[in-house]
Amino acid sequence: MRVLAIGDIVAEPGREFVYRNLNRIRDQYKIDFCIANGENAADSNGITYEIAKTLYERGVDVITMGNHTFANKGAERALEELPYIIRPLNLPPEMEGVGYLVTDLGNVKVGVINLLGRVNMNPADCPFRAAEKALSKMDADVIFVDIHAEATSERIAMGHFLDGKVSGVFGTHTHVQTADERILPGGTGFIADLGMTGVEDSVLGVKKDIILSFFQNPGKRYRFEKAEGEVFFHGCIFEVDITTGKTTGVERLRFSKI
Numbered sequence: 391m392r393v394l395a396i397g398d399i400v401a402e403p404g405r406e407f408v409y410r411n412l413n414r415i416r417d418q419y420k421i422d423f424c425i426a427n428g429e430n431a432a433d434s435n436g437i438t439y440e441i442a443k444t445l446y447e448r449g450v451d452v453i454t455m456g457n458h459t460f461a462n463k464g465a466e467r468a469l470e471e472l473p474y475i476i477r478p479l480n481l482p483p484e485m486e487g488v489g490y491l492v493t494d495l496g497n498v499k500v501g502v503i504n505l506l507g508r509v510n511m512n513p514a515d516c517p518f519r520a521a522e523k524a525l526s527k528m529d530a531d532v533i534f535v536d537i538h539a540e541a542t543s544e545r546i547a548m549g550h551f552l553d554g555k556v557s558g559v560f561g562t563h564t565h566v567q568t569a570d571e572r573i574l575p576g577g578t579g580f581i582a583d584l585g586m587t588g589v590e591d592s593v594l595g596v597k598k599d600i601i602l603s604f605f606q607n608p609g610k611r612y613r614f615e616k617a618e619g620e621v622f623f624h625g626c627i628f629e630v631d632i633t634t635g636k637t638t639g640v641e642r643l644r645f646s647k648i
């Protein structure tokens with residue numbers, strides 16, 4: 391099967407691109423299952439119930455989140471009511487939502503786990519232990535893991551930790567795509583960062599002038615506003631053998647026209 395993972399969808403330009411084009415992208419690349427990181431899908435970060443629902447209706451099968459999960463008020467309702475959105479597993483269990491799920495497609499059960507890194511991030515439980523515990527409970531043929539982390543080292547370490555135990559591990563959060571897509575020795579597809587689906591002529595999707603002032607005037611307060619301009623779609627396709635759960639091919643995607 392072919393699994394598409396989409397990097398952080400950023401604000402209205404990013405989500406409009408996905409709403410408009412995902413059906414065509416799925417057709418063109420013969421995608422069977424699609425996972426997207428939606429932690430910045432709302433204009434002020436986070437996600438809303440309506441956005442999560444629309445992403446699903448337009449072809450995203452599972453939405454993962456990150457450190458901005460609760461940035462928008464609508465996230466709690468989405469996490470409690472919609473069965474296709476998850477938040478990092480290693481957040482406190484009392485918080486809304488779940489950290490992994492399994493989707494039964496009939497011929498194959500696809501699991502997705504969402505983890506948060508701990509290097510230069512807010513405190514969270516150990517993502518390695520959390521992943522191990524989830525794997526012991528999950529009944530799935532194919533499993534993908536979104537490790538939402540600041541440090542590439544932590545994401546690569548997670549890839550090796552889960553090599554041979556899951557079909558694929560991909561990083562999100564830094565919004566810059568890495569060119570290290572590969573198959574690890576145990577058959578796990580890997581990319582350290584999918585990148586972002588948003589406006590490239592920006593700083594991580596935010597208006598570049600605002601971020602320049604922010605860095606040049608330490609301590610001053612700024613309202614980060616979404617950038618406008620050409621959107622680039624960033625993601626990765628994993629070709630998986632459903633009888634073994636191993637990945638046999640990885641293809642990185644970056645384009646603005648489809």
Ligand SMILES: [Fe+2]
Nearest residue numbers: 456457458563
């Ligand atoms: Fe993030």
Ligand SMILES: [Fe+2]
Nearest residue numbers: 398429430563
């Ligand atoms: Fe992000």
